[in-house]
Amino acid sequence: MTHLWRTGAVDVAAVAASYDVRRDALVRALRERGVAAHGRSGMNVWVPVPDETGAVARLLSSGWAVAPGARFRVASGPGLRLTVSPLRADEVAGLADAVASAVARGPAPAGRVD
Numbered sequence: 001m002t003h004l005w006r007t008g009a010v011d012v013a014a015v016a017a018s019y020d021v022r023r024d025a026l027v028r029a030l031r032e033r034g035v036a037a038h039g040r041s042g043m044n045v046w047v048p049v050p051d052e053t054g055a056v057a058r059l060l061s062s063g064w065a066v067a068p069g070a071r072f073r074v075a076s077g078p079g080l081r082l083t084v085s086p087l088r089a090d091e092v093a094g095l096a097d098a099v100a101s102a103v104a105r106g107p108a109p110a111g112r113v114d
Helices: 002-007 012-032 052-061 089-104
Strands: 044-048 079-083
Touching: 012 044, 012 089, 052 079, 052 089, 079 089
Parallel strands: none
Antiparallel strands: 044 079
């Protein structure tokens, strides 16, 4: 992959612009649904959540694979890391709806699996 970047086989500006469009669309769609989301550059969006494990499980059961934020944070609270590189424009609303639903439910009660 780095060979493609180094040799100019990839238009870096075009790739960055594509990520910007996808990331900004997802952040906007999440905010429209009342979900806090952050992402100013790159291919990822950060969504603070009260319970990473529950939110990841609910999203997976609705067909979306996201990463729990524990591996990617140092001082911030729990969150989800959403990668927009494979996200198509027609998928943004569905992902935003699924995230809003997963986040709104909060942590699962003890002893119960959703």
